[in-house]
Amino acid sequence: MKLLFERSRPGRCESIIPPCDVEQAQFSPSLLRAAAPRLPEIAEVDLGRHYTELASQTHGVNKGFYPLGSCTMKYNPRVNEEMAALPGFTDIHPLQPAETAQGCLEVLYETERLLCEITGMDGMTMQPAAGAHGEYTGLLLIRRYHLSRGDTARTKIIVPDSAHGTNPASATMAGFTVVSVPSNAEGGVDIEALRKAVGPDTAGLMLTNPNTVGLFDPAILDITRIVHEAGGLCYYDGANLNAVMGHARPGDMGFDCVHLNLHKTFSTPHGGGGPGCGPAGCKAFLEPFLPGPRVRKEESRFTFFQPEKSMGRVRSFCGNFLVAVKALTYILTLGREGIPEASAMAVLNANYLMKKLAGHYDMAYDTLCMHEFVMSLEKQKNELGVSAMDVAKSLLDYGIHPPTMYFPLIVHEALMVEPTETESPETLDDAAEAFLSILEQARTDAAHLHGAPHHCPIGRPDEVRAARTPVLRYDFGQK
Numbered sequence: 140m141k142l143l144f145e146r147s148r149p150g151r152c153e154s155i156i157p158p159c160d161v162e163q164a165q166f167s168p169s170l171l172r173a174a175a176p177r178l179p180e181i182a183e184v185d186l187g188r189h190y191t192e193l194a195s196q197t198h199g200v201n202k203g204f205y206p207l208g209s210c211t212m213k214y215n216p217r218v219n220e221e222m223a224a225l226p227g228f229t230d231i232h233p234l235q236p237a238e239t240a241q242g243c244l245e246v247l248y249e250t251e252r253l254l255c256e257i258t259g260m261d262g263m264t265m266q267p268a269a270g271a272h273g274e275y276t277g278l279l280l281i282r283r284y285h286l287s288r289g290d291t292a293r294t295k296i297i298v299p300d301s302a303h304g305t306n307p308a309s310a311t312m313a314g315f316t317v318v319s320v321p322s323n324a325e326g327g328v329d330i331e332a333l334r335k336a337v338g339p340d341t342a343g344l345m346l347t348n349p350n351t352v353g354l355f356d357p358a359i360l361d362i363t364r365i366v367h368e369a370g371g372l373c374y375y376d377g378a379n380l381n382a383v384m385g386h387a388r389p390g391d392m393g394f395d396c397v398h399l400n401l402h403k404t405f406s407t408p409h410g411g412g413g414p415g416c417g418p419a420g421c422k423a424f425l426e427p428f429l430p431g432p433r434v435r436k437e438e439s440r441f442t443f444f445q446p447e448k449s450m451g452r453v454r455s456f457c458g459n460f461l462v463a464v465k466a467l468t469y470i471l472t473l474g475r476e477g478i479p480e481a482s483a484m485a486v487l488n489a490n491y492l493m494k495k496l497a498g499h500y501d502m503a504y505d506t507l508c509m510h511e512f513v514m515s516l517e518k519q520k521n522e523l524g525v526s527a528m529d530v531a532k533s534l535l536d537y538g539i540h541p542p543t544m545y546f547p548l549i550v551h552e553a554l555m556v557e558p559t560e561t562e563s564p565e566t567l568d569d570a571a572e573a574f575l576s577i578l579e580q581a582r583t584d585a586a587h588l589h590g591a592p593h594h595c596p597i598g599r600p601d602e603v604r605a606a607r608t609p610v611l612r613y614d615f616g617q618k
Protein backbone atom coordinates (compact mmCIF):
# COMPACT_ATOMS: atom_id res chain seq x y z
CA MET A 140 0.00 0.00 0.00
CA LYS A 141 1.11 3.58 -0.68
CA LEU A 142 2.61 5.74 2.05
CA LEU A 143 1.09 9.12 2.94
CA PHE A 144 4.17 10.77 1.43
CA GLU A 145 3.56 8.96 -1.85
CA ARG A 146 -0.11 10.03 -1.91
CA SER A 147 0.82 13.65 -1.18
CA ARG A 148 0.09 16.33 -3.85
CA PRO A 149 1.16 19.98 -3.39
CA GLY A 150 -1.73 22.19 -2.31
CA ARG A 151 -4.08 19.25 -1.80
CA CYS A 152 -4.57 20.04 1.85
CA GLU A 153 -6.04 23.53 1.94
CA SER A 154 -6.27 24.77 5.49
CA ILE A 155 -9.75 24.94 6.98
CA ILE A 156 -8.52 26.99 9.92
CA PRO A 157 -9.65 30.65 9.54
CA PRO A 158 -6.91 33.31 9.20
CA CYS A 159 -5.36 34.41 12.47
CA ASP A 160 -7.12 37.49 13.88
CA VAL A 161 -4.89 38.16 16.89
CA GLU A 162 -1.41 39.58 17.00
CA GLN A 163 1.18 36.93 16.13
CA ALA A 164 3.91 36.12 18.61
CA GLN A 165 7.42 36.77 17.34
CA PHE A 166 10.13 34.23 17.98
CA SER A 167 13.84 34.81 17.72
CA PRO A 168 15.09 33.38 14.39
CA SER A 169 17.46 31.13 16.34
CA LEU A 170 14.40 29.24 17.58
CA LEU A 171 12.89 28.80 14.13
CA ARG A 172 13.68 25.99 11.72
CA ALA A 173 15.38 26.90 8.47
CA ALA A 174 12.96 25.12 6.16
CA ALA A 175 9.32 24.17 6.57
CA PRO A 176 8.78 20.49 7.45
CA ARG A 177 7.97 18.30 4.48
CA LEU A 178 4.57 17.15 5.65
CA PRO A 179 2.38 15.15 3.32
CA GLU A 180 -0.49 17.10 1.77
CA ILE A 181 -3.56 14.98 1.46
CA ALA A 182 -7.33 15.46 1.56
CA GLU A 183 -9.19 14.43 4.69
CA VAL A 184 -11.12 11.68 2.89
CA ASP A 185 -7.92 10.10 1.58
CA LEU A 186 -6.28 10.42 4.98
CA GLY A 187 -9.24 8.59 6.52
CA ARG A 188 -8.98 5.83 3.92
CA HIS A 189 -5.25 5.49 4.48
CA TYR A 190 -5.66 4.78 8.19
CA THR A 191 -8.70 2.57 7.65
CA GLU A 192 -6.65 0.49 5.21
CA LEU A 193 -3.82 0.25 7.72
CA ALA A 194 -6.27 -0.79 10.43
CA SER A 195 -7.77 -3.45 8.16
CA GLN A 196 -4.30 -4.95 7.69
CA THR A 197 -3.75 -5.14 11.43
CA HIS A 198 -5.02 -8.03 13.50
CA GLY A 199 -6.67 -7.07 16.77
CA VAL A 200 -9.05 -8.62 19.23
CA ASN A 201 -11.87 -6.72 17.54
CA LYS A 202 -11.00 -8.38 14.23
CA GLY A 203 -10.59 -12.03 15.10
CA PHE A 204 -9.54 -14.77 17.51
CA TYR A 205 -6.31 -13.89 19.31
CA PRO A 206 -5.14 -16.87 21.41
CA LEU A 207 -1.72 -15.38 22.24
CA GLY A 208 -0.71 -17.42 25.30
CA SER A 209 0.35 -15.51 28.43
CA CYS A 210 -0.89 -12.25 26.88
CA THR A 211 -4.60 -12.58 27.74
CA MET A 212 -5.99 -10.86 24.67
CA LYS A 213 -9.51 -10.67 26.06
CA TYR A 214 -12.17 -8.33 24.74
CA ASN A 215 -11.91 -4.78 26.11
CA PRO A 216 -15.48 -3.70 26.93
CA ARG A 217 -16.59 -0.37 25.39
CA VAL A 218 -18.00 0.82 28.70
CA ASN A 219 -14.43 1.05 30.05
CA GLU A 220 -13.61 3.55 27.32
CA GLU A 221 -16.80 5.52 27.95
CA MET A 222 -15.88 5.95 31.60
CA ALA A 223 -12.27 6.89 30.85
CA ALA A 224 -13.51 9.53 28.38
CA LEU A 225 -15.56 11.42 30.99
CA PRO A 226 -14.36 15.05 31.11
CA GLY A 227 -13.91 14.85 34.89
CA PHE A 228 -11.12 12.35 34.22
CA THR A 229 -9.66 13.69 30.99
CA ASP A 230 -9.64 17.42 31.80
CA ILE A 231 -7.67 17.35 35.04
CA HIS A 232 -4.08 18.45 35.45
CA PRO A 233 -1.70 16.19 37.36
CA LEU A 234 -0.45 19.13 39.42
CA GLN A 235 -3.82 20.49 40.49
CA PRO A 236 -4.46 20.42 44.25
CA ALA A 237 -5.77 17.07 45.53
CA GLU A 238 -8.66 18.96 47.08
CA THR A 239 -9.95 19.74 43.57
CA ALA A 240 -9.50 16.21 42.17
CA GLN A 241 -11.23 14.18 44.87
CA GLY A 242 -13.02 11.92 42.37
CA CYS A 243 -9.73 10.94 40.74
CA LEU A 244 -8.11 10.19 44.07
CA GLU A 245 -11.11 8.08 44.94
CA VAL A 246 -10.65 6.09 41.72
CA LEU A 247 -7.03 5.36 42.66
CA TYR A 248 -7.99 4.50 46.23
CA GLU A 249 -10.85 2.19 45.22
CA THR A 250 -8.88 0.46 42.46
CA GLU A 251 -6.07 -0.22 44.91
CA ARG A 252 -8.48 -1.45 47.57
CA LEU A 253 -10.29 -3.85 45.22
CA LEU A 254 -7.06 -5.17 43.70
CA CYS A 255 -5.73 -5.74 47.23
CA GLU A 256 -8.87 -7.72 48.01
CA ILE A 257 -8.49 -9.79 44.82
CA THR A 258 -4.81 -10.55 45.48
CA GLY A 259 -4.85 -10.81 49.29
CA MET A 260 -2.43 -7.89 49.70
CA ASP A 261 -2.58 -4.91 52.08
CA GLY A 262 -1.18 -2.04 50.01
CA MET A 263 -0.47 -1.23 46.39
CA THR A 264 1.03 1.34 44.06
CA MET A 265 -0.55 2.18 40.72
CA GLN A 266 2.60 3.86 39.41
CA PRO A 267 4.29 1.11 37.36
CA ALA A 268 3.43 1.45 33.67
CA ALA A 269 3.85 -2.20 32.63
CA GLY A 270 4.13 -5.69 34.03
CA ALA A 271 7.91 -5.74 33.96
CA HIS A 272 7.92 -2.32 35.63
CA GLY A 273 5.71 -3.76 38.40
CA GLU A 274 8.13 -6.66 38.81
CA TYR A 275 11.00 -4.24 39.14
CA THR A 276 9.08 -2.28 41.79
CA GLY A 277 8.24 -5.46 43.71
CA LEU A 278 11.86 -6.55 43.66
CA LEU A 279 12.96 -3.16 44.98
CA LEU A 280 10.53 -3.74 47.87
CA ILE A 281 12.33 -7.00 48.63
CA ARG A 282 15.69 -5.30 48.34
CA ARG A 283 14.71 -2.40 50.63
CA TYR A 284 13.26 -4.82 53.15
CA HIS A 285 16.45 -6.86 53.52
CA LEU A 286 18.67 -3.76 53.58
CA SER A 287 16.46 -2.12 56.22
CA ARG A 288 17.26 -5.06 58.49
CA GLY A 289 20.96 -4.69 57.76
CA ASP A 290 20.97 -7.98 55.86
CA THR A 291 23.26 -7.31 52.91
CA ALA A 292 24.02 -10.95 52.13
CA ARG A 293 20.72 -11.61 50.35
CA THR A 294 21.65 -11.02 46.73
CA LYS A 295 19.97 -13.90 44.90
CA ILE A 296 16.54 -14.29 43.38
CA ILE A 297 15.33 -17.77 42.53
CA VAL A 298 13.38 -18.06 39.27
CA PRO A 299 11.96 -21.32 37.87
CA ASP A 300 13.05 -22.24 34.32
CA SER A 301 9.43 -21.91 33.13
CA ALA A 302 9.33 -18.22 34.09
CA HIS A 303 8.37 -15.38 31.79
CA GLY A 304 11.51 -13.78 30.36
CA THR A 305 10.83 -10.52 32.17
CA ASN A 306 11.39 -12.20 35.57
CA PRO A 307 15.14 -12.80 35.32
CA ALA A 308 15.48 -9.48 33.48
CA SER A 309 13.77 -7.46 36.25
CA ALA A 310 15.68 -9.29 38.97
CA THR A 311 18.93 -8.37 37.23
CA MET A 312 17.82 -4.75 36.76
CA ALA A 313 17.02 -4.58 40.48
CA GLY A 314 20.60 -5.61 41.24
CA PHE A 315 20.11 -9.29 42.07
CA THR A 316 21.78 -12.40 40.73
CA VAL A 317 19.36 -14.91 39.21
CA VAL A 318 19.36 -18.57 40.23
CA SER A 319 17.32 -20.82 37.95
CA VAL A 320 15.50 -23.87 39.36
CA PRO A 321 14.29 -26.63 37.06
CA SER A 322 10.70 -27.81 36.62
CA ASN A 323 9.63 -31.36 37.48
CA ALA A 324 8.00 -33.80 35.04
CA GLU A 325 4.54 -32.47 35.93
CA GLY A 326 5.51 -28.92 34.97
CA GLY A 327 5.74 -27.62 38.57
CA VAL A 328 8.73 -26.47 40.61
CA ASP A 329 11.23 -29.25 41.45
CA ILE A 330 10.98 -29.10 45.26
CA GLU A 331 14.29 -30.84 45.92
CA ALA A 332 16.10 -28.45 43.60
CA LEU A 333 14.43 -25.53 45.37
CA ARG A 334 15.52 -26.84 48.78
CA LYS A 335 19.10 -26.98 47.51
CA ALA A 336 18.91 -23.52 45.96
CA VAL A 337 17.77 -21.59 49.05
CA GLY A 338 20.17 -20.30 51.70
CA PRO A 339 21.39 -17.23 53.58
CA ASP A 340 22.02 -15.47 50.24
CA THR A 341 18.39 -15.91 49.09
CA ALA A 342 16.62 -12.59 48.76
CA GLY A 343 13.50 -14.18 47.37
CA LEU A 344 11.67 -16.27 44.82
CA MET A 345 9.72 -15.08 41.77
CA LEU A 346 6.91 -17.33 40.66
CA THR A 347 3.90 -17.42 38.36
CA ASN A 348 1.09 -19.68 39.51
CA PRO A 349 -0.52 -20.98 37.37
CA ASN A 350 2.79 -20.99 35.54
CA THR A 351 3.56 -20.38 31.89
CA VAL A 352 2.66 -23.94 30.91
CA GLY A 353 -0.84 -23.26 32.27
CA LEU A 354 -0.57 -25.42 35.40
CA PHE A 355 -1.39 -24.58 39.01
CA ASP A 356 1.43 -25.83 41.22
CA PRO A 357 -0.17 -28.08 43.88
CA ALA A 358 2.94 -27.70 46.08
CA ILE A 359 2.61 -23.92 46.25
CA LEU A 360 2.33 -23.78 50.07
CA ASP A 361 5.46 -25.93 50.44
CA ILE A 362 7.29 -23.73 47.95
CA THR A 363 6.57 -20.45 49.73
CA ARG A 364 7.28 -22.06 53.14
CA ILE A 365 10.71 -23.32 52.02
CA VAL A 366 11.66 -19.83 50.82
CA HIS A 367 10.37 -18.16 54.00
CA GLU A 368 12.18 -20.63 56.25
CA ALA A 369 15.39 -19.70 54.45
CA GLY A 370 14.70 -16.01 55.19
CA GLY A 371 13.67 -15.05 51.65
CA LEU A 372 10.51 -13.32 50.44
CA CYS A 373 8.08 -14.58 47.81
CA TYR A 374 7.15 -12.54 44.76
CA TYR A 375 4.08 -13.46 42.71
CA ASP A 376 4.12 -12.58 39.03
CA GLY A 377 0.40 -11.89 38.62
CA ALA A 378 0.64 -10.47 35.10
CA ASN A 379 -1.89 -13.07 34.19
CA LEU A 380 -4.39 -13.58 37.00
CA ASN A 381 -7.05 -14.78 34.60
CA ALA A 382 -7.21 -18.35 35.84
CA VAL A 383 -7.49 -17.64 39.54
CA MET A 384 -9.03 -14.23 40.18
CA GLY A 385 -11.90 -14.62 42.61
CA HIS A 386 -10.86 -18.22 43.37
CA ALA A 387 -7.35 -18.18 44.86
CA ARG A 388 -5.27 -15.30 46.18
CA PRO A 389 -1.48 -14.96 46.01
CA GLY A 390 -1.62 -13.53 49.55
CA ASP A 391 -3.15 -16.81 50.77
CA MET A 392 -0.56 -18.89 48.88
CA GLY A 393 2.17 -17.32 51.00
CA PHE A 394 3.33 -14.52 48.70
CA ASP A 395 4.58 -11.23 50.15
CA CYS A 396 4.33 -9.07 47.06
CA VAL A 397 2.78 -9.23 43.63
CA HIS A 398 2.26 -7.28 40.45
CA LEU A 399 -0.74 -7.36 38.15
CA ASN A 400 -1.14 -6.43 34.50
CA LEU A 401 -4.31 -4.37 34.24
CA HIS A 402 -3.69 -4.57 30.48
CA LYS A 403 -4.21 -8.33 30.58
CA THR A 404 -6.53 -9.60 33.29
CA PHE A 405 -8.43 -6.37 33.86
CA SER A 406 -9.42 -5.81 30.24
CA THR A 407 -7.53 -2.63 29.39
CA PRO A 408 -6.03 -2.48 25.89
CA HIS A 409 -2.48 -3.59 25.19
CA GLY A 410 -0.12 -4.20 22.36
CA GLY A 411 -0.55 -1.23 20.07
CA GLY A 412 -3.79 -0.35 21.84
CA GLY A 413 -2.62 1.89 24.60
CA PRO A 414 -0.45 2.37 27.66
CA GLY A 415 -0.31 -0.28 30.36
CA CYS A 416 -0.43 -0.39 34.11
CA GLY A 417 1.35 -2.91 36.32
CA PRO A 418 0.33 -2.15 39.91
CA ALA A 419 2.62 -3.66 42.54
CA GLY A 420 1.06 -4.79 45.81
CA CYS A 421 2.45 -6.09 49.08
CA LYS A 422 1.71 -7.30 52.58
CA ALA A 423 1.58 -4.72 55.39
CA PHE A 424 5.20 -5.21 56.51
CA LEU A 425 6.42 -4.03 53.08
CA GLU A 426 4.02 -1.07 52.76
CA PRO A 427 6.43 1.52 54.25
CA PHE A 428 8.75 0.91 51.27
CA LEU A 429 6.16 1.41 48.52
CA PRO A 430 6.60 4.22 45.98
CA GLY A 431 4.82 7.46 46.80
CA PRO A 432 2.76 9.46 46.82
CA ARG A 433 -0.08 7.11 47.72
CA VAL A 434 -3.71 7.98 48.40
CA ARG A 435 -5.41 7.58 51.76
CA LYS A 436 -8.87 8.30 53.07
CA GLU A 437 -9.30 10.58 56.07
CA GLU A 438 -12.94 10.64 57.09
CA SER A 439 -14.57 11.46 53.76
CA ARG A 440 -11.56 13.22 52.12
CA PHE A 441 -8.80 11.69 50.02
CA THR A 442 -5.24 12.94 50.45
CA PHE A 443 -1.78 12.06 49.18
CA PHE A 444 0.87 10.80 51.57
CA GLN A 445 4.44 9.56 51.32
CA PRO A 446 5.12 6.10 52.83
CA GLU A 447 7.65 6.31 55.68
CA LYS A 448 10.61 4.57 54.01
CA SER A 449 9.41 5.01 50.45
CA MET A 450 11.67 4.01 47.57
CA GLY A 451 10.51 7.24 45.90
CA ARG A 452 8.79 7.43 42.55
CA VAL A 453 9.00 4.74 39.91
CA ARG A 454 7.02 6.89 37.47
CA SER A 455 5.79 10.45 37.08
CA PHE A 456 2.55 11.49 38.80
CA CYS A 457 0.14 8.62 39.50
CA GLY A 458 1.04 6.36 36.59
CA ASN A 459 -1.31 5.81 33.67
CA PHE A 460 -4.36 7.03 35.53
CA LEU A 461 -6.96 6.40 32.82
CA VAL A 462 -5.95 2.74 32.73
CA ALA A 463 -6.97 2.56 36.39
CA VAL A 464 -10.34 4.09 35.48
CA LYS A 465 -10.87 1.37 32.86
CA ALA A 466 -9.83 -1.44 35.20
CA LEU A 467 -12.04 -0.13 38.00
CA THR A 468 -14.95 0.01 35.57
CA TYR A 469 -14.28 -3.61 34.64
CA ILE A 470 -14.10 -4.77 38.26
CA LEU A 471 -17.29 -2.93 39.22
CA THR A 472 -19.10 -4.15 36.09
CA LEU A 473 -18.29 -7.79 36.87
CA GLY A 474 -18.68 -7.48 40.62
CA ARG A 475 -18.21 -10.15 43.25
CA GLU A 476 -19.96 -12.85 41.18
CA GLY A 477 -18.61 -11.83 37.78
CA ILE A 478 -14.92 -11.85 38.66
CA PRO A 479 -14.75 -15.56 39.60
CA GLU A 480 -17.15 -16.39 36.77
CA ALA A 481 -14.82 -14.73 34.23
CA SER A 482 -11.85 -16.79 35.38
CA ALA A 483 -13.93 -19.98 35.48
CA MET A 484 -14.95 -19.34 31.86
CA ALA A 485 -11.33 -18.67 30.89
CA VAL A 486 -10.33 -22.06 32.31
CA LEU A 487 -13.33 -23.77 30.70
CA ASN A 488 -12.54 -22.29 27.29
CA ALA A 489 -8.90 -23.34 27.48
CA ASN A 490 -9.85 -26.90 28.45
CA TYR A 491 -12.55 -27.05 25.78
CA LEU A 492 -10.12 -26.15 23.02
CA MET A 493 -7.39 -28.36 24.47
CA LYS A 494 -9.75 -31.38 24.48
CA LYS A 495 -10.69 -30.75 20.84
CA LEU A 496 -7.03 -30.74 19.81
CA ALA A 497 -5.70 -33.46 22.12
CA GLY A 498 -5.11 -36.74 20.31
CA HIS A 499 -4.21 -34.78 17.17
CA TYR A 500 -1.64 -32.40 18.57
CA ASP A 501 0.71 -33.51 21.38
CA MET A 502 0.00 -31.68 24.63
CA ALA A 503 3.12 -30.82 26.61
CA TYR A 504 1.36 -31.89 29.83
CA ASP A 505 -1.45 -34.41 29.76
CA THR A 506 -3.68 -32.96 32.46
CA LEU A 507 -6.39 -30.36 33.02
CA CYS A 508 -5.04 -26.92 32.25
CA MET A 509 -5.77 -23.50 33.70
CA HIS A 510 -6.16 -20.45 31.44
CA GLU A 511 -3.80 -21.73 28.74
CA PHE A 512 -2.23 -24.90 27.39
CA VAL A 513 0.99 -25.75 25.60
CA MET A 514 1.30 -28.08 22.61
CA SER A 515 4.52 -29.43 21.14
CA LEU A 516 5.07 -29.75 17.39
CA GLU A 517 8.27 -31.73 17.94
CA LYS A 518 6.84 -34.94 16.46
CA GLN A 519 5.49 -33.17 13.34
CA LYS A 520 8.81 -31.40 12.96
CA ASN A 521 10.72 -34.68 13.02
CA GLU A 522 8.29 -36.75 10.95
CA LEU A 523 6.83 -34.25 8.49
CA GLY A 524 9.22 -31.32 8.61
CA VAL A 525 6.40 -29.04 9.74
CA SER A 526 7.35 -26.69 12.55
CA ALA A 527 5.45 -24.67 15.16
CA MET A 528 6.29 -21.65 12.98
CA ASP A 529 4.59 -23.25 9.94
CA VAL A 530 1.42 -23.89 11.95
CA ALA A 531 1.46 -20.37 13.40
CA LYS A 532 1.90 -18.80 9.96
CA SER A 533 -0.87 -20.98 8.49
CA LEU A 534 -3.33 -19.85 11.17
CA LEU A 535 -3.01 -16.33 9.75
CA ASP A 536 -4.72 -17.58 6.58
CA TYR A 537 -7.71 -18.54 8.73
CA GLY A 538 -7.91 -15.04 10.25
CA ILE A 539 -6.51 -16.29 13.56
CA HIS A 540 -3.62 -14.63 15.38
CA PRO A 541 -0.91 -17.21 16.08
CA PRO A 542 -0.48 -18.57 19.60
CA THR A 543 2.70 -17.69 21.47
CA MET A 544 5.55 -19.58 19.80
CA TYR A 545 8.69 -21.24 21.09
CA PHE A 546 7.78 -20.33 24.68
CA PRO A 547 8.07 -21.54 27.36
CA LEU A 548 11.60 -22.63 26.52
CA ILE A 549 11.26 -25.94 28.40
CA VAL A 550 8.88 -27.28 25.70
CA HIS A 551 10.33 -27.90 22.22
CA GLU A 552 8.41 -26.51 19.21
CA ALA A 553 5.95 -24.99 21.64
CA LEU A 554 2.65 -23.34 20.79
CA MET A 555 1.00 -21.77 23.84
CA VAL A 556 -2.72 -21.21 23.39
CA GLU A 557 -4.85 -18.94 25.60
CA PRO A 558 -8.40 -18.45 24.31
CA THR A 559 -9.65 -16.22 27.21
CA GLU A 560 -13.20 -16.18 28.57
CA THR A 561 -14.61 -13.74 26.05
CA GLU A 562 -14.68 -16.23 23.13
CA SER A 563 -17.85 -18.06 22.14
CA PRO A 564 -18.08 -21.85 21.60
CA GLU A 565 -18.53 -21.14 17.86
CA THR A 566 -15.23 -19.26 17.70
CA LEU A 567 -13.47 -22.06 19.57
CA ASP A 568 -15.01 -24.68 17.25
CA ASP A 569 -13.85 -22.73 14.19
CA ALA A 570 -10.37 -22.40 15.67
CA ALA A 571 -10.21 -26.13 16.41
CA GLU A 572 -11.22 -26.85 12.82
CA ALA A 573 -8.47 -24.55 11.54
CA PHE A 574 -5.86 -26.26 13.72
CA LEU A 575 -7.01 -29.68 12.52
CA SER A 576 -7.06 -28.82 8.82
CA ILE A 577 -3.55 -27.43 9.14
CA LEU A 578 -2.46 -30.74 10.64
CA GLU A 579 -4.14 -32.60 7.77
CA GLN A 580 -2.32 -30.40 5.30
CA ALA A 581 0.95 -31.10 7.09
CA ARG A 582 0.48 -34.74 6.04
CA THR A 583 -0.66 -34.08 2.48
CA ASP A 584 1.04 -30.87 1.36
CA ALA A 585 3.73 -29.69 3.77
CA ALA A 586 5.20 -27.39 1.11
CA HIS A 587 2.02 -25.30 1.20
CA LEU A 588 2.50 -24.74 4.94
CA HIS A 589 6.14 -23.77 4.46
CA GLY A 590 4.91 -20.96 2.20
CA ALA A 591 2.15 -19.76 4.54
CA PRO A 592 0.60 -17.29 5.02
CA HIS A 593 -0.79 -17.04 1.50
CA HIS A 594 -3.44 -14.35 2.08
CA CYS A 595 -1.74 -11.69 4.21
CA PRO A 596 -0.26 -8.35 3.13
CA ILE A 597 3.16 -9.69 4.12
CA GLY A 598 4.23 -13.25 4.75
CA ARG A 599 7.47 -14.07 6.47
CA PRO A 600 9.52 -10.93 7.05
CA ASP A 601 13.10 -11.23 8.22
CA GLU A 602 12.23 -10.97 11.90
CA VAL A 603 15.70 -10.04 13.07
CA ARG A 604 16.07 -7.25 10.51
CA ALA A 605 12.52 -6.05 11.15
CA ALA A 606 13.32 -5.72 14.85
CA ARG A 607 16.90 -4.44 14.62
CA THR A 608 16.88 -2.20 11.56
CA PRO A 609 13.31 -1.05 10.98
CA VAL A 610 12.87 1.55 8.22
CA LEU A 611 11.19 4.42 10.03
CA ARG A 612 12.07 7.38 7.80
CA TYR A 613 10.90 8.36 4.36
CA ASP A 614 13.82 9.30 2.13
CA PHE A 615 11.87 11.56 -0.32
CA GLY A 616 13.30 9.67 -3.26
CA GLN A 617 16.93 10.51 -2.41
CA LYS A 618 18.35 7.02 -2.50
Ligand SMILES: *Cc1c(COP(=O)(O)O)cnc(C)c1O
Nearest residue numbers: 209269270271303305347378379
Ligand atom coordinates in the same frame (compact mmCIF):
# COMPACT_ATOMS: atom_id res chain seq x y z
C1 LIG B 1 3.00 -10.32 30.10
C2 LIG B 1 3.74 -10.89 31.22
C3 LIG B 1 4.74 -10.14 31.86
C4 LIG B 1 5.23 -8.79 31.38
O1 LIG B 1 4.26 -7.77 31.29
P1 LIG B 1 4.57 -6.46 30.40
O2 LIG B 1 3.42 -5.54 30.63
O3 LIG B 1 4.67 -6.94 28.99
O4 LIG B 1 5.86 -5.87 30.88
C5 LIG B 1 5.36 -10.72 32.95
N1 LIG B 1 5.03 -11.95 33.38
C6 LIG B 1 4.08 -12.70 32.77
C7 LIG B 1 3.76 -14.07 33.32
C8 LIG B 1 3.40 -12.20 31.68
O5 LIG B 1 2.48 -12.96 31.08
